[in-house]
Amino acid sequence: MNVQGNIATNPSAAQQAEHFDVIVVGAGISGIGAAYHLTTQSPDKRFAILEMKDGFGGTWHTHRYPGIRSDSDLHTFGYRFKPWTSAPIATAAEILSYMGEVIAENGIDQHIRYGHKILSANWSNDDKLWTLTVTRLETGETLPFTTRFLWMCQGYYNHAKGYTPDWPGLDRFKGTVVHPQTWPDDLDLSGKRVTVIGSGATAATVVPAIADKCAGVTMLQRSPTFFITGRNANALAETLRELDIDETWIHEIVRRKILFDQEAFTKRTISEPDVVRDELLKGVRAYLGKDYDIATHFTPRYRPWRQRIAFIPDGDLFQSVRAGKATVVTDEIDHFDETGIVLKSGNRVDSDVVVTATGFDLNVLGDIAFSIDDKPLNFADTVTYRGMMFTGVPNMVWIFGYFRASWTLRVDIVADFVCRLLRHMDERGVATVTPALRPEDGDMPLLPWIDEQDFNPGYIMRGLHLLPKRGDKPEWQHDQNYWNDRDVFPAIDLDDPVFHYA
Template sequence: MSEAATLVAETKPQEAEHFDVLVAGSGISGIGGAYHLTKQCPNKSFVVLEEQESFGGTWLTHKYPGIRSDSDLFTFGYRFKPWTGTPIATAAEILKYMGEVIEENGLAPRIRYRHRIVSASWSSGDKLWTIQAVRKDTGEAVRFTANFLWMCQGYYRHSEGYTPEWPGMDRFKGLIVHPQTWPEDLDLSGKKVVVIGSGATAATLVPAIAGKCAHVTMLQRSPTWFRTGRNAIEIADELRELGVDPAWIHEIVRRKILLEQDKFTRRTFTEPEGAGQDLLAQVRAILGPDYDMGTHFTPSYRPWRQRIAFVPDGDLFHAIAAGTASVVTDGIEGFAEDGILLKSGKLLEADVVVTATGFHLSALGDIDFEIDGEPLAFSETVTYRGMMFTGVPNMAWVFGYFRASWTLRADLVADFVCRLLNRMDEKGARKVTVALRPEDKDMPLLPWIDPEDFNPGYLMRGMHLLPKRGNKREWQHTQDHWREKDELPAIDLDDPAFVYE
């Protein structure tokens, strides 16, 4: 039992507050879920519990310089709320957008901030979830009961990021910082900065601090795929000049982007070499023909086997071309007092080291789950389309896309949950669980994601925490939005996979 759960258990029980639906988290998924409940299930009572002091999730907790989306906001934004800014947005712009959704739809009274959920217990006798939480501002233990639990908490631990242990870190006389816990008073003026990593965080941070410190070096063990282009969409600008309704522009641009993304994703499977050369050409156009592309920007894996970060207006590569930033591709032997010892034998001097090395996967919010008094191990369940789990009643989970915007799937899952809630009402059912059908009994059970398809470090480190998948589409999280946009709305809620009581 976690420390917080122990605290709740030792606190005098309070009378539970009851809701039809309890939404965990007020990030992009939770706020979207709350909106859809008000529109599609207007008679349902619900509450959103949020651990932080406000809404926003990632966009609230991450404070590092330059933080921005690496997905375009026409698809990362909600389908019901037109995006009118530049495609790649800052955290502040995304928070403003989410705040407008809350205000325009009267969602604020539904959200309880500073409420950390520590446990969730299902009772088959009562057909209810009991949720134990702690108010972070007062330490008070509070209880809720809910007919349905909607997990929108994201997929990584917000309290701390992942930093590998390297020899000699305790000897380093400088500062080691993870972007997830960036000190607000950190002054990089005159400092030599090394950013370890080459994913979306590093690609954002490096150009944001280049020119504001003595020098910044992106240190990578191996190259990453990037794509670059203008932070603008020509057709959106033209339609705005024509005075077209913003809702129409939003939908037209979404469809255009989704079609282009799907075509490119499929090309990375059918023509991986050609797709890779196109991505390299974008970078070479900025860095010039003499830059060592082979060492620093030519990955050994095919595009989209890991996430491809979009670099708006090529700012990372312009910083490298200008000499305010540089890239070193090498392994880390350990730390010295004044920098990082590389496997090549060189010393990379540093005053500040930023470990943009990823995060800890959090399976359903690090919450203690029980079903009828027995601890729930999600790794022993099988996923239903990445939304529900065998043997886990009245619960849905939002896990978005890797190769497309997270919110695209959050909207689809919201439609599914609302439709399921309404179907339960039509049937007079108080409980619904997904279960393998007779024809699924001998289905091979596999890891959540096929590592040959997608294999970022955070997933590989945490695969043992995640549910299993089958070899049929119903029992997989396919990551294929182009098909799921038609498949999820067409799910037959009377299929034998759904067991109602």
């Protein structure tokens, strides 16, 4: 489904900007969701999706490491408008197939321009337009686009390059170093000693996926992570299917039940963290047995609510460890040498291949050079409106999903808001909308995007200085509560003094 659109390729035609009512940036899970809602709720709007890659999918297109799968259930990670009918934890291929069906069923392919990288975006207050400078990667030509409204759906991390710490001696290592985000198609692990550095969902996915393909695999972690284990199935969905209930009903019922249970669990992690910790560790112990050193290797230092808890379907990571196919080492890296890793304890891990499952580089709004009237725009100088708009920035909405729940839940909510806002602007006969602090917000303290005592994964903490500020009032924060957003967003007063129309 490689749709390049109808932009002329001769230089003279390329210089004339193609105009759209809305431009969606990114054809990942957010961008395709945004396109569906524009198609169904705002059919009068002419829109395009600009996607840098040569295909749709975002994360599921970028990541091709062994075992790549969701760490959220697809009943909530899937869209609310399209039932998910397979196992809750899905492979990348299954997710791409699902997204492809959404594209095909709703004619979204005609709107996608693949291989289009946005270099800069300038808002003109005189013209009431965003002008985008775009490189078409296939030809190298530069194309101008204009749009009334910019909808940022590009995700939150750099797709071209993952985060790898600057370990001493890494350049001396004679083996192969690979980041999961740029996994080579031709990497042969047979007979190799593999070390996977990291303890999160990616490491927990890669280790069991390669355990049977290499001489041995070690998961080297600085500190452990919390995991939830369970069967990769949903008992309620299975029961409803046995009763021959329509899949649309099953999707909604199961979705609500999962969200209800997740909210209750999140509250428990805060109200009784020690009890929840013991329950999570009990799940690990059920696979590894009472003699395994769970205190060292699977008991995290942080409270359960402070980081995302990944789901390990059927405990496959722990099964690999128990079977002796995988080893866990908890230590810190002192340095690399020619044949492996020397640890601060004095021990070493000899390696032929090192996989750096060490996370993302936070990417704020696509690393695009933004400006307003040709003056550079620094988003860290703005304040977020409900985690999706920015003070002083006209006609722009950003989708940034939930930390503890499925990303896509917020896609549907924000999309409803955007389509309602576009209709409201048409009804008022206005061209622009810009969020601004109200007089009563003048003395409001401005705080970092997220409270690190509430949520503190490394990729957020490393890039916190790049993100917009938040206030101490609900409307000036990115709420992590889906149930609250589900009620609040439809009730947002579009004539609130927050919104400045022109």
